[in-house]
Amino acid sequence: MKAAINTLYEQKLAELKAQIEADKLPVALTIVTVGDDPASKVYVRNKLRLFEELGLPCHHIVMPEVGTMQSDLDVLAANATHPILFQLPLPNGLVAPDLPAKVDVDGFGSEALGLLVLGHAPVLPCTVQAAIDIIESHCGENAFSGLKVAVVGRSNIVGKPLVIELINRQSTVSSFNSRSDMAAVDWSSFDVVVVATGYHGTLNSDQFVEGQLIIDVGINRIEGKLVGDIHHHNEQTTAAITPVPGGVGRLTCLNVLGNAVKLAAL
């Protein structure tokens, strides 16, 4: 899968570059961080680097952990004229402002999510878009209709919006969460399994069979090593499982650019 993800990444990047040039799109991004969460630093650096490589403006607003108030974030949101994102997690009970869809590059706000339910969201949350991209690339763009997909995890930023988008595409979707009787599920019965719980070991690689596509959304640090939500028992897995790192996360970062392009083209 690593090679397939790389190819997909390069293809998408080339398409985005071509679109930006052809349509002369004013693509720009503002990233707001509060404090210095170490994982956030890596994610933000990757996004900044991508915009920089393409010569596109990407502003990084760094707010102090001590003294930053909700109203400070709300003012930034209210004045946003181009795509903006508030890097999660935010400290001290601060919450990301509920952005209007036209600047909501993460697609996390109520307007973007409501439009998603109605089937005309301007952008999908970046990780949801990554999962869709991988399914489309692996199974074919006409594969969604009738595709049997399991989505494990029910977060507002991955699990729930992914279920909605898959339903929009006429897939047969099953949603599981921590209260589901996971042991009783025949995971081999699904064409695609997406695991997005944030817990390493939610499922094991030997629960899957040849012909299945398994998308591992998790990024967890275990004993200093980055691992996904899926525990790899051995190297003999015959299912196609996306790697961590270098899988969903890499495409998610690219989709921030992809979403900024979509919003610029509105």
Added chain:
Amino acid sequence: MKAAINTLYEQKLAELKAQIEADKLPVALTIVTVGDDPASKVYVRNKLRLFEELGLPCHHIVMPEVGTMQSDLDVLAANATHPILFQLPLPNGLVAPDLPAKVDVDGFGSEALGLLVLGHAPVLPCTVQAAIDIIESHCGENAFSGLKVAVVGRSNIVGKPLVIELINRQSTVSSFNSRSDMAAVDWSSFDVVVVATGYHGTLNSDQFVEGQLIIDVGINRIEGKLVGDIHHHNEQTTAAITPVPGGVGRLTCLNVLGNAVKLAAL
């Protein structure tokens, strides 16, 4: 099930009456219809009658089928100061305006649906609320967590928002649609099956077993008789199946009042 639905209806109505009196809530509703769809007439009459019985104001705006323009509906929506609904279906390509959540008594608009995804919708779509009410009444209010629910149908007004609400309540949810391989599904493996396709015969009563709760959302007219989406093969069904008419539809009508009360209490 008919008796259970009646009891639930009477309980809910009594609770709503008590709440309106105790909190002196200014409950009101405007219903807009365009043309004279015969099914709509029945639904609208039932809603009007319910408000009338309680001495609550319910305005009915009737627009002609010929000559009514989208902008006429949009003006009504823009000026709404209390709960309003546009009775579906609308003729001539007219669409219901996308209402702000605070007056969106049907919960069909993008703001209400976006808030639903985030887990804090002011109201659920009335039929979704009816399904939730029936599950809660039949299975217990603590039953949702881990409950295995199948939702058949993926409309914007029932299937999709019901899936989202059930995920919010930590149920294990499977969503099916016309592209799903229905014949391969073991329907008896679910605790609850909700059928909302609008097609009579989507599933048959003998596909269910004792102990299951089956919620039939459909209202179809076949040879002059009202029937649900489920075809009843015989009278020996041991599963609890909601009747049509007198099942979900009855509660849906009551939930228009319930939602108007919730919006008045905001």
